[in-house]
Amino acid sequence: MPKILGCSLHGQARRFPDRRIPVQIMKEITRQLLVRLAFLHNDCRVIHTDLHSKNICFDLRPDEVKRMAAGESADEVTPTITEEQPGNIRIIDFGVASYVDKHMTEIIQPEHLRAPEAFLGAPWGPSVDIWSLGCLVIEFVKGHVAFPGSASKKGTWTSEDDHLAQHMEVLGPMPAELLKRGTKTSQYFDEEGSLLRIPDLKLTSLERCIDGTRGILRRPHDMAAEEVPVFVDFLRGALTLDPDHRRSAKELLQHEWLRDVMSTTAADETGSDLAIRNHYDETKLEERGVESAVVTSALSEHGSKTHWTVDFFTEGGSLLTTHHVPR
Secondary structure (H helix, E strand, C coil): CCCCEEEEHHHHHCCCHHHCCCHHHHHHHHHHHHHHHHHHHHHHCEECCCCCHHHEEEECCHHHHHHHHCCCCHHHHCCCCCCCCCCCEEECCCCCCEECCECCCCCCCCHHHCCHHHHHCCCCCCHHHHHHHHHHHHHHHHCCCCCCCCCCCCCCCCHHHHHHHHHHHHHCCCCHHHHHHCCCHHHHECCCCCECCCCCCCCCCHHHHHCECCHHHECCCCCCHHHHHHHHHHHHHHCCCCHHHCCCHHHHHCCHHHHHHHHHHHHHHHHHHHHHHHHCCHHHHHHCCCCEEEEEEEEEEECCEEEEEEEEECCCCCEEEEEEEEC
16 A cells, blocks of 8 residues: 655745755755665665655654545645654655666756766766755755756857856866766867866855855854864765765765764664564565565654554565554
């Protein structure tokens, strides 16, 4: 039976001034996204390719589902996320997903979240999802799209040209190795690695974009100055131009920027593993075709007691069933 979900991350962001989600909440959402992407990429060998804020939805409690059944909308019944209750997210809409070793299409990602290799027609893999995640983290920590890109009103350049220009203005020159791998490189770049239609770039840096002096470039008020270099380093790992050097979901989960939210969940995750083994007969699970179990929420309210929400998956990565294990 399909699980009924609440509003999306896009819907949650609209509830905050300037669509800027508080930093501590975004850390937990980022952690959850990375856990799910690590499972998709490593266990299922699947690339989502369409990760954006409307494809990230929040779980609902049974009483909230009943309210939806009575006619209220997902937006109405979904509680606003807080630092104490950041919610439990799920990545949805796998309609254009691809296998790691078999792509279903080469047309991937919304343009403002598209990785450089996808623009250039270079080989791509799970790291395109990591690029999208990095862009989303900037968008909701800062309250603006990371790389908006737009076509020239005079037709001098395309929106794709502008996206690539913005990538280079913030992150540095496009790596020569990546340009060599791209089947579409000649549509955008000359032999020297300069953009054909936007040769003069307005160079800045990721640090200035996060901790600037005015307007949308200003540091978020709830981010301490000493956190900026740590945050920037996290983003550099997710937004490395060459996908061969971009960090994986598993690697980013170990990053210092997420240390405080990881430490608060470590005990829960250790306890949840014991709860699963104590609650279920592993032999019976194998007979039912269960290959893996993933704890998707350490603090899920189910009825009047606190439970772990556990998704069980088949060897092929299909969701077999969802159970709620008492803590």
